[in-house]
Amino acid sequence: MTPALPATKLLTKSGNACCSSGSWSPIWTTFASAWGTSTTPSHRSSISASCQSCARTRTGMLTSASCRAWVTPSGSSCWPGEKARVLKQMAAHAARDAAGLVLPKRWREKQELLNLFQLMYVKLERGREEPSEDLQAGSSEGDSTNWRGYMEVALFFCTVRAPSGRRTPDDFFGRARAHTPSTGFVRVSLPDFDDVASNGADLPFLWRSYRKRPTGNTSKSLAIESCIVMDLDCHIGHIVGRNGAPREAIVFIHGFNCRFASAAKYMALYAYKMRRDVPIFVFSWPSFQSLDLYEGDQANATWSVRHFASFLKRLMTSYRLERVHVFAHSMGSQVAINGLLRLTGWSPPKGAARPGQLVLAAPDFDTGEFFEAQSDLDKLVDRVSVYCSANDKALRMSERVHGGLPRLGHFRIDSFLSETRHVALSQKVDVIDASGFDKSVVGHDYAFTSTDVIEDVLGVFLDGVSAAARPALRAVHVEKRFLYWRLVGVGKKAPKKREEEVVESQMGAEGMDAEGDPSKLENMKPER
Numbered sequence: 001m002t003p004a005l006p007a008t009k010l011l012t013k014s015g016n017a018c019c020s021s022g023s024w025s026p027i028w029t030t031f032a033s034a035w036g037t038s039t040t041p042s043h044r045s046s047i048s049a050s051c052q053s054c055a056r057t058r059t060g061m062l063t064s065a066s067c068r069a070w071v072t073p074s075g076s077s078c079w080p081g082e083k084a085r086v087l088k089q090m091a092a093h094a095a096r097d098a099a100g101l102v103l104p105k106r107w108r109e110k111q112e113l114l115n116l117f118q119l120m121y122v123k124l125e126r127g128r129e130e131p132s133e134d135l136q137a138g139s140s141e142g143d144s145t146n147w148r149g150y151m152e153v154a155l156f157f158c159t160v161r162a163p164s165g166r167r168t169p170d171d172f173f174g175r176a177r178a179h180t181p182s183t184g185f186v187r188v189s190l191p192d193f194d195d196v197a198s199n200g201a202d203l204p205f206l207w208r209s210y211r212k213r214p215t216g217n218t219s220k221s222l223a224i225e226s227c228i229v230m231d232l233d234c235h236i237g238h239i240v241g242r243n244g245a246p247r248e249a250i251v252f253i254h255g256f257n258c259r260f261a262s263a264a265k266y267m268a269l270y271a272y273k274m275r276r277d278v279p280i281f282v283f284s285w286p287s288f289q290s291l292d293l294y295e296g297d298q299a300n301a302t303w304s305v306r307h308f309a310s311f312l313k314r315l316m317t318s319y320r321l322e323r324v325h326v327f328a329h330s331m332g333s334q335v336a337i338n339g340l341l342r343l344t345g346w347s348p349p350k351g352a353a354r355p356g357q358l359v360l361a362a363p364d365f366d367t368g369e370f371f372e373a374q375s376d377l378d379k380l381v382d383r384v385s386v387y388c389s390a391n392d393k394a395l396r397m398s399e400r401v402h403g404g405l406p407r408l409g410h411f412r413i414d415s416f417l418s419e420t421r422h423v424a425l426s427q428k429v430d431v432i433d434a435s436g437f438d439k440s441v442v443g444h445d446y447a448f449t450s451t452d453v454i455e456d457v458l459g460v461f462l463d464g465v466s467a468a469a470r471p472a473l474r475a476v477h478v479e480k481r482f483l484y485w486r487l488v489g490v491g492k493k494a495p496k497k498r499e500e501e502v503v504e505s506q507m508g509a510e511g512m513d514a515e516g517d518p519s520k521l522e523n524m525k526p527e528r
Contacts, residue, residue: 022391025384103208150213151192152225153262153271154206155233156185160307169227173260177286177300181307184229186282188268189213190222196275204277205239223264236319242277244250248323248356249315250461251281253308255330255364256297256394260284266448267328276457281315283308285335294401301334308339313346316353323356325461329447330394333363333408340380341373355380357460361447362409367416370408370422383428385460385467387447387487390435393446413478422483430467431484432456433476452489472514 005029160181164174169186185206192198197209217223241247252270254263263282271280285304288296315324328336340355348354358381363370377384388411395410409432416425425431437450446453456472459465467473473485 003225005218017326049498080426094328131239148192148195148198149209149211150189151196151272152187152189152208152210153204153268154185154187155267155271155280155282156183156236157260157264157284158183158281158311159282160304161260161284161286169224170259172227173284175286175288177303181311182229183232185232185235187225187228188222188264188265189225190265190268190272191220194272196272201275202243202375204271204275205242206235222268224261224264233318236279238323239277239279240319245277246323247321247353248325248461249279249281249319249321249353250325250327251312251315252320253283253326253332253335255283255296255326255328255332255362256301257289257291258284258289259289269448270327270454270458272464273454276462283311283335285332294398297331298334300418301331302338304335305338305342308335309342310458312339312343312355313348317349319353320351321353323382324353325356325359327359327457327461328363329361330409330444331364333360335367337365337370337373337377341376343380344376356382357464358384359387359457359460360384361453361457362389362392362395362444363407364395365408366402367406367419371419371425374423376431378426378428381428382464383430383460383466384426385430385432385457387432387434387453387457389433389438389443389446391438391443393442413482414483416484417478425482432467432473432487433484434487437487437489449477452487455490456487459500 158181159173160178161173162176162178163182166172167173173182187206192209196203199441203209212218213223213225215223215225239245240249250270252263252267254266260282263284267280267282274280285308286300288300290296312324312326315321326336328341336358337360340358343355344422358377363386374384386408388409390411392410395407398407399410406412411431416431419425434446434450434453437453440446441451447457448454452472454503456470459470459472467485468475472487472490473486476484476486478484
């Protein structure tokens with residue numbers, strides 16, 4: 001006797017259930033052909049009725065007890081037991097036939113079905129007696145009791161990269177220069193390791209949480225869920241000042257050898273830790289994404305300065321902001337500093353925002369040039385915070401490429417003392433030594449791998465306090481001429497293990513700013 005067709009609830013990318021919709025008739029046909037039966041309107045109605053007990057969540061998986069048990073139209077459970085062999089055949093057959101489904105244009109359900117069918121097949125092949133527990137939303141291998149799900153944060157972007165021609169969110173923008181900038185927003189999902197969703201707090205605008213990613217991706221790494229190119233005006237106005245948040249914005253500029261997706265993932269960490277209705281922008285300039293093309297990236301960074309200055313003026317004049325903070329990493333400091341200096345002599349209209357904090361993390365910028373530019377920066381920004389490290393191997397190589405001239409992010413007492421003999425360090429500049437907080441292999445990405453550094457940077461943006469008022473810093477005087485600050489942390493407990501695993505694994509996978517194999521750095525030679 002042919003068993004009855006089991007009921008499932010498949011969710012669209014937007015989280016809506018479509019069990020009984022006519023648009024899904026090819027899906028029921030696929031299941032029917034795999035099961036050896038036919039589907040009738042009454043059959044589909046009973047299937048839909050059995051699935052309506054599921055809440056319309058955004059988890060992308062089966063949520064109610066009835067659906068997790070695969071309830072049939074007659075009400076009996078047919079999850080693997082004696083019918084395991086038939087279910088395996090159904091899953092394999094459905095996965096093959098799904099490739100030929102014809103769905104309405106601009107829908108992404110086809111790929112989601114393929115992912116779901118593949119997941120079903122893998123789970124069934126494992127031969128578990130109770131797969132329903134394994135498919136339960138929010139579970140993960142080795143951490144089924146503590147894992148709380150995922151948070152999806154929204155970041156805005158402005159990029160002068162040209163589209164790559166690929167349709168996946170991670171690779172939508174490539175390496176080439178674009179004739180005109182593109183704007184929009186990107187959604188990044190990351191593990192909810194601070195249990196934000198369970199605390200019941202209001203989420204910032206465009207954020208959402210779910211127990212399981214809609215794509216079925218159960219890894220603990222950061223993932224780009226979507227990248228949408230659109231004008232920013234229709235969204236920024238809803239965020240600025242929402243829920244009493246300060247009328248401020250933060251612009252992040254990535255560095256050398258960086259993908260668009262990598263920059264978005266790194267800044268998503270800051271957005272998650274901040275959790276405020278403060279719009280965060282990623283300004284992405286075209287990178288060749290190769291250790292061998294340092295000079296090419298530097299040329300692109302120089303070319304991007306004019307576009308960044310134009311984008312900064314737009315932010316300051318169009319969205320009723322009061323402050324625009326700038327956060328730059330590595331070679332992005334060249335774009336940030338030179339772009340801000342282009343505002344010298346510019347007369348903004350009445351009511352325009354002004355530049356706020358300037359934070360430079362591991363800046364790949366000439367130390368002498370920075371000291372000369374201090375007087376102009378003092379007039380433009382509220383304060384400058386420079387995070388540097390004595391163990392930064394990437395900046396050591398940059399010094400070799402630049403003829404041995406010191407880089408601002410490579411902490412060397414002798415180079416700072418040499419410069420202060422000619423130009424005193426400004427009272428509005430804080431030099432912060434983060435040498436003891438290098439989490440990455442090359443020691444260049446501590447601004448994204450160290451919780452202490454992240455929290456100190458957020459203290460600058462959110463509170464605007466000077467280094468003297470931040471408890472994680474200690475003052476160090478050298479020869480009564482040079483004052484810098486040593487990051488010592490605030491004596492809190494170590495970060496949760498799962499948070500460290502997420503950040504460390506992501507840094508190793510993405511390879512931002514010469515991250516990866518240290519031997520490649522040591523073998524880099526300046527071109528003659």
